[in-house]
Amino acid sequence: MGKPTGFLEYKRVSNPTRKIEERLKDWNEVYILRDKETCEKQGARCMDCGVPFCHRGELLHNGASGCPVYNLIPEWNDLIYKGRWKDALERLHHTNNFPEFTGRVCPAPCEAGCVLSINEPAVTIHDNERTIIDNGFDQGWVVPEPPESRTGKTVAVVGSGPAGLACAAQLNRAGHTVTVFERDDRIGGLLMYGIPNMKLDKDVVQRRVDILEAEGIIFKPNTEVGKDIRSKKLLDKFDAVVLTTGATKPRDLDVEGRELDGVHFAMEFLSANTKSLLDSKLEDGNYISAKDKNVIVIGGGDTGTDCVATSLRHGCKSITQLEIMPKPPKERNSDANPWPEWPGNEKTDYGQFEAIVSKGKDPRKYSIMTTKVEGENGKAKAIHTVQVEWVKTENGGRRPQAIPGTERYIKADLVLLAMGFLGPEDKIAEELDMKRDSRSNYKAEYGKFKTSIKKVFSAGDARRGQSLVVWAINEGRAAAREVDTYLMGDTVLP
The missing domain is CATH 3.50.50.60 (FAD/NAD(P)-binding domain)
Structure with missing residues (x-):
């Protein structure tokens, strides 16, 4: 919870931005980090609110409130207040594969649900998250963690955006051999080519991709499923297929x-x-x-x-x-x-x-x-x-x-x-004769993620429609649990 009286003692201090006259001359990130001491004080503002609304994402009147990946926010706010940065990183990674992405581009529905925000500026949850992960990389704490053994099962993930990468990371952690197909020349999907550098530096994306590759995930860029490789061939070659192609058809x-x-x-x-x-x-x-x-x-x-x-x-x-x-x-x-x-x-x-x-x-x-x-x-x-x-x-x-x-x-x-966007492109769905919902998304129930085609699953914007990066990570992780259960009869994934 942080310091019991911290919310009374400290005012909100967000990550500062670079001067506009300076940043308009380059493509570097707009936001810069506060020092650790300031961040620790901001962690102290997390109050003993009894029932924290910040760490569980809900859709209220079509708007997100709370964290869709269920970040353990009061826990890591308390840990950074106490200076236990490595422990805070462990708790952050427990629910979120890529806090360096959400800490930069997420609009922070967690702060909308912060109890302190009823009558005061919310806790700087979003900025605290980025500080924890960036400090973790600076300290050398974020390293590849390949699985100790392999299951012998193979999974194809189509699309390397946040949903695809989260799904691949979790399935690889469970010991499955995962191959990610991406039609662009670089891995990252929306994270690489859909979000400008000044919001998300591409070295930050590549740094995480390199870790995932070192953990054993196989990446296939410049490979468009439905063109360079037929969709049906994936069904023959892999034990399961997950479609995370995004909602890339523009209005x-x-x-x-x-x-x-x-x-x-x-x-x-x-x-x-x-x-x-x-x-x-x-x-x-x-x-x-x-x-x-x-x-x-x-x-x-x-x-x-x-x-x-x-x-x-x-x-x-x-x-x-x-x-x-x-x-x-x-x-x-x-x-x-x-x-x-x-x-x-x-x-x-x-x-x-x-x-x-x-x-x-x-x-x-x-x-x-x-x-x-x-x-x-x-x-x-x-x-x-x-x-x-x-x-x-x-x-x-x-x-x-x-x-x-x-x-x-x-x-x-x-x-x-x-x-905005109208849903995924048609090629894969038409080739597999797969059912789609009224908005043309791949039809798959949330929580199960199974499409109308055997052993084919879908997650992220391709299933739910255009949404936030943090919801894509939520769906990628949840779909991985369902795929693991399908392959093994049970799941070891959180």
């Missing part, structure tokens, strides 16, 4: 002018940038440049923010981020959105802060719908928008309705579509 913009040069999906933009950065520090030119362009980002989520931040680093002329939803309130509405639900108030992320400083204004505009992309000589030059209001429908839902007289014309040389 498109169905308007006139969508086909114009300069209109791209956000992941085309972000992935190409990261690959070029890793391959040549952007010297090969194999990316979509925003330099000197009027950039429009359509979509207000994390991916949209990453597009804003990337465009600023390219040196864009202007940046505008459009969101079709209404602007959230400044403060939590305690009646409609009470604790411990995820707070639905407005949040300003790193990309928006950077735009405010470098361009002089917040790039976000709310309740805006794009109606047309206008072009010249085959290239985008502007978009047409209209303000919308959300009206109730007969079935109790809501839909956007255009407000007459609010039409607007905005210059646009580059339009980035960051409107």
Whole structure:
């Protein structure tokens, strides 16, 4: 629990960020660590709350509250307060295979469920987690731990994002021989090419991949299942198959002018940038440049923010981020959105802060719908928008309705579509004739993870739809238990 009176004595101190003027000149991580002494005091703020809501993830009104991987948060907060850093690392790894990822990119639903956050700023759970794992690596405590023996069973994991890596790590720990197939040239999936360097440095990803490989996991990059190797061949070759391909089918913009040069999906933009950065520090030119362009980002989520931040680093002329939803309130509405639900108030992320400083204004505009992309000589030059209001429908839902007289014309040389994802791509499901749910995800019940095809399981975004990295780790670990049970009749996995 930390120090009994710590929450009364110490104010919240989060990990600081690098100066915006400095970080816009490079691709290094935005956040830096507090010193250990400060972190120990922050661990002391964890109060004796009786029933901690922080360490068990629940979905409340479609928002996460508490930690989806059930991190033993009060325990390791108490341990770092007492200076027992190695013990804290052991307790952290007990539930989370990759705290260096979640400690960087997770939005911290644990803090939404922190009891202290009812009337005070929450404990810095997210930052404490990153400090524990980064200190563990610095001290040389994180080392490969291969299994003592092998079961003789083989498992194929398709996709090397957080769900796939977590599943592979757990199955390897149980002694099975695991092969991970990845269509990209580097292992990591979303972690490698979907999240920019300034949020998650790729050396951090590769460091963990190297450990997993040293523990005995076999990685097969540049191998697309359904193209380079047939899906059915995996069924013949392996004792079990786990599909963790992610929800990589992007939601498109169905308007006139969508086909114009300069209109791209956000992941085309972000992935190409990261690959070029890793391959040549952007010297090969194999990316979509925003330099000197009027950039429009359509979509207000994390991916949209990453597009804003990337465009600023390219040196864009202007940046505008459009969101079709209404602007959230400044403060939590305690009646409609009470604790411990995820707070639905407005949040300003790193990309928006950077735009405010470098361009002089917040790039976000709310309740805006794009109606047309206008072009010249085959290239985008502007978009047409209209303000919308959300009206109730007969079935109790809501839909956007255009407000007459609010039409607007905005210059646009580059339009980035960051409107979310619709599910996994079709190739594997069609080849296996596998059942899918109403949202086109691989159909597999949570907790069992079995698909309609014998010995084929699914986990992560491919099964649940677009979600958080921490939920992907949750599902990867849980699916591993089910696969282990399927192969052995019982499971040794937590």
